[in-house]
Amino acid sequence: MLLELQKGKKTVGRKQSQRAILEGKAETVYIAEDADGRIREETENLCREHGVPVVSVDTMEHLGHACGIQVGAAVAALIKAQ
Numbered sequence: 001m002l003l004e005l006q007k008g009k010k011t012v013g014r015k016q017s018q019r020a021i022l023e024g025k026a027e028t029v030y031i032a033e034d035a036d037g038r039i040r041e042e043t044e045n046l047c048r049e050h051g052v053p054v055v056s057v058d059t060m061e062h063l064g065h066a067c068g069i070q071v072g073a074a075v076a077a078l079i080k081a082q
Helices: 002-007 014-022 037-050 060-066
Strands: 010-012 026-032 054-057 075-079
Touching: 002 026, 002 060, 002 075, 010 014, 014 026, 014 037, 014 075, 026 037, 026 060, 037 054, 054 060, 060 075
Parallel strands: 026 054
Antiparallel strands: 010 075, 026 075
16 A cells, blocks of 8 residues: 555645645545544544545554655655546
8 A cells, every 4th residue: 555655646744635635636645553643633534524545554654664755754645646
């Protein structure tokens, strides 16, 4: 599942990912299991409201690595192909 995120167009971070969800651009959202509970809950609720599938990733470090960044990431979103 993370292979799609590694190769596809994406946003990294809570704000950018939530913006993509609200704008209808997010295909799938990835949330790290060790992210802050408030961030997880807020993002999961937003995904549920907008019908966006959520994939849990074990750690922020793992998600950040999958996104090609040197730091952890709480949330990332795969952007729909246009």
